[in-house]
Every structure is written in structure tokens, then in C-alpha cells.
Amino acid sequence: MLRIVNRVLLGVVGLALVVLGGSVLAVGLGVRPPSWWIHDGRHDVLLSDAARTRWRDQGWWWPAVIGALAVLVLLALWWLAAVLRRRRLTEVLVDVGDGEGALLRGRALEGVLAEDAGRLDGVAHAQAQLTGKRGAPGARVRLLLEPHVDPGHTLHLLTTEALAHARDSAGLAALPAEVRLRAVKHRAERVS
Structure with a gap:
């Protein structure tokens, strides 16, 4: 959004x-x-001199100008913070069981998750992106499916195999995922 x-x-x-x-x-x-x-x-x-100085003597003018400029500055700062905020999770905190934690690179887990999802039957291409916090990550997975594949079956395989494997290997209690499925569009070819 x-x-x-x-x-x-x-x-x-x-x-x-x-x-x-x-x-x-x-x-x-x-x-x-x-x-x-x-x-x-x-x-x-x-702007002529008359247009620039028309409202200067009014009591409401300067507070309105300062208020409008303050709102513009706050909106610009909000916009800048929203643009600069990282969308990707750079590292995941892995519980190794001894009270200490280890950091796993987010790109490494994304790569393994995408590779596991890409190996599923009927998946032409897979992409994965980690979101959330490093202690409680989530995943966004995009799958490009072949035309003959049942999306429900592929989604079931993704959750029981690829996502479960990523969750278990990182030692996470849960790995919520948003999955977007799209079908491959084949072009019609002329047959001679």
C-alpha cells in the first residue's frame, strides 16, 4: 500500500x-x-509585491503559514522514513538451545526457502523474502506455477515441506507466510 x-x-x-x-x-x-x-x-x-504582502497585517496569517509549513515538514519526514525503512529482514535470531543465540543471514534463509519451493512439482519459479522482526520472522513467497498444477496441492506441499523445513532448521516456533501464486502464461505457437 x-x-x-x-x-x-x-x-x-x-x-x-x-x-x-x-x-x-x-x-x-x-x-x-x-x-x-x-x-x-x-x-x-x-508574485507581485501586493500579492506577497496582502495578508501580512492579518493576525491569522503567520500562524497559518507556520502551521502549514510544519505539517508539510512532518509529512515529508514521514515519507522519507517510510521510503528508507528496510523491507527485508537482514538477520534471524536462531535459538541454539544453550541460552545463547546465533544470527542467521536473512538472505541465506531466503535463498534456501526459495530453492526448496522451486523444487516442488509444478513450480516454474519461486521467490522468498523475509519480513518482520529478527526474533519472529515471517515470509513472503511468490510462486510461478505451471498451467497443469493444482494450486491447493502446491500450497499444501509448500507449507508442509519448504516452510516447515525453513522453520525447523532455523529453530523457530512459527514462520507465518504470505504466499502469492501466479500461473505461467504460454504464448500460442504456430504448428506447421
């Missing part, structure tokens, strides 16, 4: 900046703007 919001917001901001910048450039190069546009010609300014 956040990825969609990020892309839509970037697209809207980018489109607005391109339209505004392109129009200023076009007017500066001598293109005649429509009568309703924000400036009239190449020697016109975007």
Missing part, C-alpha cells in the same frame, strides 16, 4: 512541477499564455 501511495504522490508532485516549470519556460520563450494563466508575459513576475 505504501509503495502505491509513494508512486502516486511522486507522480502527482512530478507532474505538477513539470507543468508549472514547462509553462514558465514556454512563457519565457515567448509563447502567449491563456488569459486565465498565473502570469501574462515574459517580463511578468509570478
